[in-house]
Amino acid sequence: MLRPEHHLRSPPATTPASLRSSISFLGSRRLFCLPRAAPPLRGKMSSAVRAPEPELAHREVARKLAYHAEARLGARLLPSAVPAEVAEFRNGAGNAVGSLDVRRGSPGSTIDFMLQSSLHCKVPNGAIDITSLLLFLNASTDAPHFLMELIQGNPTSxxxxxxxxxxxxxxxxxEYLEKYYENTQLDKQREKIEELPQARPYRSQSLFVRSACSPTAILVSIDCGQGGGSIMDEVVRGQLATAAKELLQIWLDTCADHTSKMEEGEREYMIKRDQIVRSKSIEVDLTSNLPRMFDPDVSSRVIAEIRKAFGVQEV
Amino acid sequence: MLRPEHHLRSPPATTPASLRSSISFLGSRRLFCLPRAAPPLRGKMSSAVRAPEPELAHREVARKLAYHAEARLGARLLPSAVPAEVAEFRNGAGNAVGSLDVRRGSPGSTIDFMLQSSLHCKVPNGAIDITSLLLFLNASTDAPHFLMELIQGNPTSxxxxxxxxxxxxxxxxxEYLEKYYENTQLDKQREKIEELPQARPYRSQSLFVRSACSPTAILVSIDCGQGGGSIMDEVVRGQLATAAKELLQIWLDTCADHTSKMEEGEREYMIKRDQIVRSKSIEVDLTSNLPRMFDPDVSSRVIAEIRKAFGVQEV
Structure with a gap:
């Protein structure tokens, strides 16, 4: 996923520069990277990490979106097939807990998979919370995938x-641009979010990530300033939730049901492109970062499940 | 070219909303569109339009860049082949003057063409000045083209x-991204310009334009505020000139001499892509706007020369 690594240059006051790692898919080198000098402890789980992930406005928004997608897609999604130890995973050091759920598309549907993940990582002055929702289509269609990532470094940004x-x-x-991006007026959603006084453009340090995104992508950092926790909640539950719902609705209406007539060469080309985007995401991101947060066996299992969902092998 | 049509929404104080049109290549609907109710007068040229285009800092910067490119490319550029009536053209209404120069690449070189154009259009409270420098390569290479457009709506923006x-x-x-964009550290130039306190991102309304640009493109609006004419001059002759020189140097060193081994299918694919980008630029931009500024015979001749340079036919 995509990481707000520019926070490294000007980290929010409440987010220590030392705490950093993420499970994020359209990766862009490190956003959050754990300090090399302080590797996660390995051993018995502490009681602290058994506490559930905290309820955050952004996590509630993501969950509601996921419910909505599941309700609409119905039997086109197979039941979750993620092993219990990957569905929820923890760091022996007692500072991180994560969850992953993957539902494959049913045979004959356009759905490749739906992936939800969530990560909570305690840091000296607070926590990092990352929530992702991916809805990827298979090769029966050339319609776009849906991707949402919300990366909260502190209560106000x-x-x-x-x-x-x-x-x-x-x-x-x-013609593709016109069909999926112009006719759907996706850019209006981007404009609404970018017009928020708290928003500023977020530019990934990874040129690949920038190239993989659409020209209507919402890529912003929302910063409500010190003491702006309640404003942040309002923005997340208000404008952000609305834009995310709109995008999902456009995706459900325009992309999810849509099979595409393609010549065989065209389909092969698209599959190759998809594979590169998927591999590159995992390569630059998860494989370098997850092992820095979680015990090796845990991170290996999680990465293996994500590779399986993405349909890409280790290189 | 690319147009700052968002000025339409918040036009600078000294630029009347009624004055607008451009000769711009990676077009994005109208930035400056002449009012339909006031078509250009046709007839004898007034003495006013015989005045030379005013000397502006941005025009000087573009001219120096062009000299530098010409010096470096030497005999790889054929002499200018633009008819006199297109090399300089004027509006019968007495409010606009433009110039166009195209030098084709010599046989066996990688250069397709070098195009310089300049437009000066008087408006009630000032003038619009647009300057372009394009260095396009032919199909012997897949290296990127160089494109610069500077669109000045008033002395301070x-x-x-x-x-x-x-x-x-x-x-x-x-691998292409790595070779031409990452290894050349192009993004540093973008960062330097975007960090200017007077700069804010410029987002083209055309999704096609956004899609055609690279992830390191410098797309900014620089606004120095009322009375900021001298600051604007400093920025244009200073940071902007430096960034433009750097980009041109990278292009000359990395792209201009570079022939590429490509499979035939790959080359065909690239040619097709190039043709679409070129046609789309002309279609969405010049053909709809130039006739609103210049007499039909003048604009037709100019557009025909640009089509010839771009190697695209009227559709």
């Missing part, structure tokens, strides 16, 4: 990555 | 579009 990820070269396919 | 235009799908070709 959040990075938002919200996009319908294109599966074609948009400069070569103006 | 300018829109800058400065990019090495990719010729491949960057999400499908991470």
């Amino acid at each position: 959040i990075v938002v990555i919200l996009d319908l990820l294109p599966r074609k070269d948009l400069a070569l396919h103006p | 300018i829109v800058v579009i400065l990019d090495l235009l990719p010729r491949k799908d960057l999400a499908l070709h991470p």
Whole structure:
């Protein structure tokens, strides 16, 4: 996923620069990287990590979106097939807990998978919370994937990555751009979020991530300033939730049911492109960061499940 | 070219909303559109339009860049082949003057063409000045094109579009992205300009334009506020000129001499992509706007020369 690594340059007051790692898919080197000098402890779980992840406005928004997608997709989603030790995983050091759920699409549907993940990592002055919702389509269609990532470094600031990820070269396919991005007026949602006084553009340090996103992607950092926790909650439950719902609705209406007539060469081309985007995401991100937060056996299991969902092998 | 049409929403104080049109290549609907109710007068040229275009800092910067490119490319550029009536053209109404120069690449070189254009259009409270420098490569290479457009709506604000235009799908070709954009550290130039206190991101309304640009494109509006004319001059001759020189130097060193081994299918694909980007630029921009500024015979001749340079036919 996409990481707000520019926070490294100007970390929010309540987020120590030392605490950093993420489970994030359209990766861009490290946003949050755990200090090399302080590797996670390994051993028995402490009682502290058994506490459930805290309820955050952004997590509630993501959960509601996921429910909505599940309700609409119905039997097109198979039951979750994630082993229990990956469905919820913890760090022996007692500072991190995560969850992962993957539901594959049923045979004959356009759905490849729906992936939800959540990560909570305690740090000296607070916590980092990352929530992701991915709805990826298979090769029966060239319609865009849905991707949302919400990365909250402290109670008053959040990075938002919200996009319908294109599966074609948009400069070569103006008709694709018109169909999925112009006719759906996706850009209005981006504008609404960028017009928020608390929002500023978020530019991934990874040029690959920037290239993979659509020109209507919502890529912003929302910062409500010290003491702005209640404003943040309002923005997240208000404008952000609305934009995310709109994007999901557009995706459900325009992309999720849509099979595409393609020539075989065209389909092969799209599959190759999809594979590169998926592999690159995992390579630059998860494989370098997750082992720094979780015990090796835990991170290996989690990465293996994500690879399985993405349909990409280790290189 | 690319147009700062968002000025339409918040036009600078000294730029009347009624004056608008451009000769701009990676077009994005109208930035400046002449009012339909006041078409250009046709007839004898007034003495006013015989005045030369005013000397502006941004025009001087563009001219120096062009000299530098010409000096470096030497015999790889053929002499200018633009007819005199297109090399300089004027509006019968006496409010606009433009110039166009195109030098084709010599046979066997990688250069397709070098295009310089300049437009000066008087308006009730001032003038609009647009300057472009394009260095496009032919199909012997897949290296990016160089594109610079500077659009000055009044003495204190300018829109800058400065990019090495990719010729491949960057999400499908991470090695291309690495070679031309990461290894060359192009993003540092973008950062330097975006860090200017007077700069804010410029987002084209055209999703196609956004898709055609690279992730390191400098797309900013620089606004120095009322009375900031001298600051604008400093910024244009200082940081902007430096960034533009750096980009041109990178292009000259990394792209201009570079022929590429490509499979035939790959080359065909690139040519098709190039043609779409070129056609789309002309279609959404010049053909709809130039006739609103210049007499039909003048605008037709200018557009025909640009089509010839771009190698695209009227559709």
